[in-house]
Amino acid sequence: MKKLTNILMLLSSTALVGCNQDDNSSTLSTSENPPKLASERSEASRAIADSLARAVSNQQEEKQPRLDTPFYVYGLGEPTSTDFWQGSQFFGTMDKVGVLKSVMDQIPNRQADLIFIRDRKADREAYLTQNGIALDSQGLWDVGIEVTDLVNGKRRLGVTASYGKDIEINGGIGQHVVKNVTEIWELQDNGADPILLERHSLPNSATVHTQSEVPSYITEPPSPPGTIGY
Structure with missing residues (x-):
């Protein structure tokens, strides 16, 4: 025990x-x-x-993705939930023409003329090439119809055509403009195509007045390839 x-x-x-x-x-x-x-x-x-x-x-x-269309109107006023970008677009995936709303209001029935102006890409590229400007074959044209007025009884358009492409910037998408071309177009009656009055590669705002109409207008040759500026 x-x-x-x-x-x-x-x-x-x-x-x-x-x-x-x-x-x-x-x-x-x-x-x-x-x-x-x-x-x-x-x-x-x-x-x-x-x-x-x-x-x-x-x-x-x-x-609310940014649109990518061949024809658009921008400058639509205050941003809204359905139009955050006021109609403006990036280069996207195609050549395009954008028309300022105040211009569009004065030429509401001339879309065919605006598309004709947009499609003159070969002429613009030939102009830049002839002036020693090398272009990336992957670039696109975004043609902005920015100004309109009557000159000598004819409706004119002041245009800035931008050549470039979209690139990645800080994790987002931005625009890389290689070159800007300013143009003056005159609209015609009876369905005739618009007539180009002048084309320049200058850092100037779009205008409807030609060099001869503005004596103080200073001309400069296009910037050489690789330089900064338009």
Whole structure:
């Protein structure tokens, strides 16, 4: 009986030692991997919130993509949820013509003339090539009809035609303009095609008045390839 009692006492002692070892092990594990501080948890929460905000922002932008069409009207007034860009477009994937709304209001039935002006890309490229301007074959033309007025009873258009392409900028899309060409076109009656009065490669705003009509108009040759400017 005494022998049995000794065995039971030995088993009880072993069990107590095991519990103490487990407790020590648990304490050691806690000291090696302390819980995160409140500041760390707050920082993690902010990071998650920022990530969600960016995702929502990206989703909203995808719902309002910039259009890519061969004909568009821009300068439509204050931005709205359905026309954030006021009608303006990037180069996109095609040659295009954009007409300022105030100009379009004065020539509402001349779309065919505007498309004719847009499609003169071969003439523009030949003009630049003849003046020593090298062009990237992957570029596109975005032709802007910016000014209109009557001169000597004829309706004229001041045009800026931009040659370039869209590029990635800081994770987004932007425009890289290689060269600008300014032109003056005169609209004709009875369905005749518009007539080009002048074409220049200068850093000037679009106008409806020719050099001869503005004596102080200063002409310069196009910038050599590789230089900055238009």
